[in-house]
Amino acid sequence: MKSHKLLSLVAVIVIFAPVRVIAADVKVIANGSVKADMISASEVKSVFLEESNSLGDGTHVEPVLEKDGPVHEAFLHEYLAGTDNDLQSYYRALVFSGRGSMPKQLGSDAEMVAYVARTKGAIGYVSAETTVEDVKTLTIVPEGNGAQRRLITRVEPDYPDTLKRLNIGGTVRLRLTIGPRGNVETVEVLGGNPILGESAVAAVKQWVYTASRSRTAAELSVPFDSHH
Amino acid sequence: MHKRILSLVFALLSFQAAQFALMAQEFKLLDRTVQVHGFVSQGFVYTDDNNWLTMNTSQGSAAFTDFGLNMSSQVTDKFRIGAQGYDRNLGQLGQYHPSLDWAVADYRFESWFGVRGGKVKTTLGLYNDTQDEDFLRTFALLPQSVYPTDLRDATIAHLGADIYGKLSLRHGLGVLSYTAYTGHRSDSIYSGYPYYLSSFGGQIKSYGGLQYGGDLRWSTPLKGFLIGASRLNEHITGKGLAINPFAPGAGLVPYSESSKADWTNQFYGEYVVGRFRIDSEYRRYWRNQELFSGTSESFADIRGWYVSGAYRICKRLQIGSYYSHYTISNIVAGALSAFYPPATDTTLPANHDYDKVVTGRVDLNKFWNVKVEGHFMDGYGSGPYPNGFYSQVNPRGFAPNSNALVLKTSLNF
Numbered sequence: 001m002k003s004h005k006l007l008s009l010v011a012v013i014v015i016f017a018p019v020r021v022i023a024a025d026v027k028v029i030a031n032g033s034v035k036a037d038m039i040s041a042s043e044v045k046s047v048f049l050e051e052s053n054s055l056g057d058g059t060h061v062e063p064v065l066e067k068d069g070p071v072h073e074a075f076l077h078e079y080l081a082g083t084d085n086d087l088q089s090y091y092r093a094l095v096f097s098g099r100g101s102m103p104k105q106l107g108s109d110a111e112m113v114a115y116v117a118r119t120k121g122a123i124g125y126v127s128a129e130t131t132v133e134d135v136k137t138l139t140i141v142p143e144g145n146g147a148q149r150r151l152i153t154r155v156e157p158d159y160p161d162t163l164k165r166l167n168i169g170g171t172v173r174l175r176l177t178i179g180p181r182g183n184v185e186t187v188e189v190l191g192g193n194p195i196l197g198e199s200a201v202a203a204v205k206q207w208v209y210t211a212s213r214s215r216t217a218a219e220l221s222v223p224f225d226s227h228h
Numbered sequence: 229m230h231k232r233i234l235s236l237v238f239a240l241l242s243f244q245a246a247q248f249a250l251m252a253q254e255f256k257l258l259d260r261t262v263q264v265h266g267f268v269s270q271g272f273v274y275t276d277d278n279n280w281l282t283m284n285t286s287q288g289s290a291a292f293t294d295f296g297l298n299m300s301s302q303v304t305d306k307f308r309i310g311a312q313g314y315d316r317n318l319g320q321l322g323q324y325h326p327s328l329d330w331a332v333a334d335y336r337f338e339s340w341f342g343v344r345g346g347k348v349k350t351t352l353g354l355y356n357d358t359q360d361e362d363f364l365r366t367f368a369l370l371p372q373s374v375y376p377t378d379l380r381d382a383t384i385a386h387l388g389a390d391i392y393g394k395l396s397l398r399h400g401l402g403v404l405s406y407t408a409y410t411g412h413r414s415d416s417i418y419s420g421y422p423y424y425l426s427s428f429g430g431q432i433k434s435y436g437g438l439q440y441g442g443d444l445r446w447s448t449p450l451k452g453f454l455i456g457a458s459r460l461n462e463h464i465t466g467k468g469l470a471i472n473p474f475a476p477g478a479g480l481v482p483y484s485e486s487s488k489a490d491w492t493n494q495f496y497g498e499y500v501v502g503r504f505r506i507d508s509e510y511r512r513y514w515r516n517q518e519l520f521s522g523t524s525e526s527f528a529d530i531r532g533w534y535v536s537g538a539y540r541i542c543k544r545l546q547i548g549s550y551y552s553h554y555t556i557s558n559i560v561a562g563a564l565s566a567f568y569p570p571a572t573d574t575t576l577p578a579n580h581d582y583d584k585v586v587t588g589r590v591d592l593n594k595f596w597n598v599k600v601e602g603h604f605m606d607g608y609g610s611g612p613y614p615n616g617f618y619s620q621v622n623p624r625g626f627a628p629n630s631n632a633l634v635l636k637t638s639l640n641f
């Protein structure tokens with residue numbers, strides 16, 4: 001009996017601990033008008049620095065930020081590599097020299113989801129745990145190499161029913177190598193729930209990218225949203 | 229005294245306006261969102277000796293006010309328009325004569341190619357196009373060797389067109405940004421150079437001409453490290469009236485001057501790591517100007533560079549320091565050479581200005597900051613091209629060194 005309780009405790013820790021680790025993670029969301037399902041980290045940076053207002057497929061996008069808070073800080077750290085002060089100065093330099101506009105800044109995840117859902121081309125971010133409806137969650141390919149190789153065949157990962165029922169979700173971060181012919185050769189889990197990680201690895205191994213002269217490396221994030 | 233009271237009243241009114249504006253930064257017009265942004269700053273400068281920047285700073289001067297207001301709108305996915313009005317009073321300069329700072333129609337075809345036209349801020353080095361917005365930086369005054377605030381009109385904007393874009397380099401080699409431009413520069417008659425000429429009895433009616441140039445900057449693979457280079461060519465003409473130095477009693481006669489060669493090269497680097505920022509720039513300005521309707525010619529070689537460092541201690545507090553190095557070497561040929569002996573010895577205080585600066589900045593909130601800055605200047609560089617020190621406000625001549633205390637507060641929304 002005692003060992004049964006101990007096992008249950010271990011199981012709870014195994015299941016929930018990774019969720020806590022990724023609680024500060026953010027996911028990038030977009031209005032339904034955005035065609036792309038994947039976006040590279042450098043594209044995210046380019047869009048939020050107003051260097052580009054469209055994605056590779058030509059979709060117009062408009063960045064939306066949160067005003068402050070841990071999700072905003074995590075996003076800045078992950079994608080823009082600067083502080084909020086740096087970013088605000090950057091936007092003001094654009095605004096006062098006639099080179100850009102001040103992006104919309106919202107007060108919470110809920111406001112962000114609502115705004116992105118109703119605004120054509122809007123692209124924003126929320127906590128990985130936030131329920132998102134009527135918006136799409138973009139898969140992030142953080143490194144440039146993989147992002148330059150277009151995904152031809154995508155297999156969606158299985159979302160284990162038990163975890164989905166328990167609302168256990170989040171983002172799994174993977175590192176992969178893509179062979180010259182476009183097949184995924186290796187996949188390594190960098191972070192996230194280990195069970196979801198297994199599922200993501202199984203799916204990504206079946207993905208096929210465009211061919212290239214050489215083998216390339218890529219990192220990407222696969223979101224698991226229990227509310228979808 | 230009257231001006232100081234006016235400045236104070238203006239600053240208070242601006243503060244009230246800014247507080248109001250903070251609540252309403254955008255509105256809808258023809259189903260398009262129009263953003264409204266503005267800023268106002270008020271400074272106070274005290275020097276222990278020479279009067280600086282055309283103010284009577286040796287007695288303490290608050291004649292150091294500027295403000296701007298802009299509106300802009302993203303009309304379509306690729307097309308954006310906007311304009312900004314700007315006004316300032318800096319000692320004898322500006323004198324609250326408002327100007328159109330920029331007014332731009334911008335069409336970005338792709339991230340690698342865009343076109344903007346109208347009155348466009350000139351891209352030159354790290355800070356030329358944002359030199360008026362001190363709230364973007366730690367320092368109250370940018371290094372005057374490279375960004376002389378009294379001469380802002382000389383480089384600030386052109387009426388013309390730019391092409392611009394960013395190119396991501398393969399193999400993770402960073403990003404290249406380019407700008408190329410051409411247009412017409414037009415200086416206010418209340419700017420530094422016309423004021424400088426007034427010390428010789430000159431009354432400039434117009435000053436400006438063609439500008440063209442470009443800028444190329446590379447965001448290197450080393451995160452936060454950027455380097456770049458700018459080039460600016462000009463063909464400038466000034467017209468007005470002046471006292472004939474050979475017949476001073478004859479009254480005012482027509483005066484003109486024009487460029488034979490006028491170019492600026494600027495090289496710069498910036499490194500931002502965590503809370504620390506280090507900048508360095510070098511500018512060389514070569515100015516070969518025909519003077520007095522072609523009877524004389526001046527050859528001025530003006531070189532400036534600085535190294536600055538700034539550190540954000542916490543969200544509300546920054547400190548910074550820079551060293552700014554300015555030299556001018558000038559030769560006048562022709563009839564006027566009798567009045568202007570060669571000034572090529574840059575070790576003389578008249579031909580250099582070495583400025584050591586320390587600054588503290590406090591952000592009272594996101595929109596309002598206060599700065600305290602100390603300048604320790606060796607030399608006054610008041611040669612045949614101005615650099616902050618003017619004989620009109622220093623009628624007894626110049627002391628070789630000056631120390632300055634600069635207090636400045638800025639609001640923006």
